[in-house]
Amino acid sequence: MAMNLRLDAAHDELLDALAAQERRSKTEVLKLAIEERASKTDKSARTRAIFERIVQEDADLLDALSK
Numbered sequence: 001m002a003m004n005l006r007l008d009a010a011h012d013e014l015l016d017a018l019a020a021q022e023r024r025s026k027t028e029v030l031k032l033a034i035e036e037r038a039s040k041t042d043k044s045a046r047t048r049a050i051f052e053r054i055v056q057e058d059a060d061l062l063d064a065l066s067k
Helices: 009-021 026-056 059-065
Strands: none
Touching: 009 026, 026 059
């Protein structure tokens, strides 16, 4: 699906620099950035869920350790 993206001059310059540095097209750089952000968000959600499960399962132990 095609999409138009409007960037201000500063962000366009940053995108140009990243594309040149990585020897990729601007489109490739943007796609990778989106994928990285999605992966990071998903990982954070999984980490929070695991943490909450541990807190619930080990509440007595965590309470004893805090004293």
